[in-house]
Amino acid sequence: MQERLLEVRNLKKYFSTKKGLLHAVDDVNFFINKGETLGLVGESGCGKSTTGRVVLRLLEATGGEIIFEDKDILQFSKDEMREMRKEMQIVFQDPFASLNPRMSVSEIIAEPLRVNKIYKDKIDMSKRVAELMDTVGLAERLVNTYPHELDGGRRQRIGIARALALKPKFIVQDEPVSALDVSIQAQILNLMDDLQKEFSLTYLFISHDLSVVKHVSDRIAVMYLGKIVELSDYKSMFKEPKHPYTQALLSAIPVPSIEVKRERIILEGDVPSPINPPEGCRFYGRCRYRQPICNEKTPELEDIGNDRFVACHFTNNLKEATV
């Protein structure tokens, strides 16, 4: 039986805006097993990054529970949380904005060690920094360089080394390769795969790029307007997506091959506003299978067997729903 590292229950994050309450994360449930990668995909504004931040309590949740190793971290005091953060780290999307330009590479990587007073001895600390640089494939000579001297791929390696410094169990990867060129992106994805095996890490991998998410994830959760609409292992999801939104999303991926010809589902319109969303399925306005009930009752994320979860009133019954 696989062991659960993290479980999120009824997680909510609302922001108050001038126009009303913005439901960024609305009643989200998922769990991640030890050593596993859960991919979280969705388009801009669907709440995937907010989810990642709320899970680490970088943003305070509006409601729900976040169980990490059997404890609800939302109940933790500030001091307890600081201790907990050693176990939970994050790698950010933009390696140009997430590194302090006035700190050298070694200072950036050493910062979490210094803040948490891990080493009394400076020599021990620089040894650990050198070890981390080696782990992520940064040449030793770069130790005193500054971020602006380095390219995106190397900067992202610094971000990864910093996240690894405290030997965490869990890392939120928030679009870690989106800002990189494809040849560099592949290097970083392989590195993260190696690190996961070497240090038995558990990842929450957030991305808008479905091909990347499929490559790295064991299971995938698809988000739409603050809600998870489908969650399943990557193979079944790509073979047979159940939710109409997942179907459209997968069909829209441009595949770098001319042999694969797929029927493209072109969605109408744009994502509606997440401010004061009405009752009913959030995808209602763009769904080609919509029925009256979809506009009245919000579908719950239901277990449809084989560890697959779908939030749709007409799962496995979509054809009949088209009239």
Next chain:
Amino acid sequence: MENNKNLIEIKDLSIHYIVEGEGTVRAVEDMNLEIGKGETLGLVGETGAGKTTTALGIMQLVPNPPGKIVNGEIYFEGENLITKSPAELRKIRGNKISMIFQDPMTSLNPVMTVGEQIAEVVKLHQKVNAAQAIERAKEMLEKVGIPADRHKEYPHQFSGGMRQRVVIAIALACNPTLLIADEPTTALDVTIQAQVLDLMKHLKDEFNTSMLLITHDLGVVAEVCDKVAIMYAGNVIEYTDKKRLYTEPRHPYTIGLFGSIPNAEEDEERLNPIKGLMPDPTNIPSGCPFHPRCPKAMDVCSERKPKNTEIEPGHFVKCLLFEENVK
């Protein structure tokens, strides 16, 4: 490529940026490309490969200084654009050749209604009065799937995908024969990208417009292009029709690119990235610029610049592996 009449022909084009104190950036080197009527050429490469400079070269908009077209010719409808006067070029730009930029947030004027922005190009290039221009603008909005009565709205009232549609409407308002699209869908979400690509395909068929599509996404190329040119450090290293590029890529860099991208249709355990980094543009490696990263590099690759070799009719590769008399 049995196109009898090419709309645009680029011959031996080289564009350099001369940066004082830092040396010369050879942004485009010895480029030879052609696009037939109604044809779409995909120009693919990573950051700094010279894709956008190529587009600016065709538009004659390379910032000078520091940029300079040092060699070559660009024939558009049989005439060399490089020898044209600024006044002649103004009549072509936005009229016969138009361009779509990557970021729809910054390429629209925030204080002008979208209708006026479309009407502006029409008024500039066609003999119409203001009312007729607005009518044309409304027509174009409908064509790109935006209700005509929204022409009085400002860019901030539209979503990203809608703004890119407005940009496309501006670009197509004068029925250009050549459309240059520089990463037109990169800033968009995938379902919106699918909408915009679909729209571009329809409009291309309707107006028989030729297109130069600049992108880093081989998936998008597979979707819309007829021919593909792969660029690396200023050089077109492989150039052929789409089918051959996807079924028999020959240049080691092209093969490396395909190995680097996760494919949603396949179940690869591990990616095969290209080792190393893009070279410093002011300090391009000697010989073949790709040789330090190339898994098949030979000794001669660091000494000799590869020539453009036609390995079979219509399939060009710049690599010493395919040249005769190289051991």
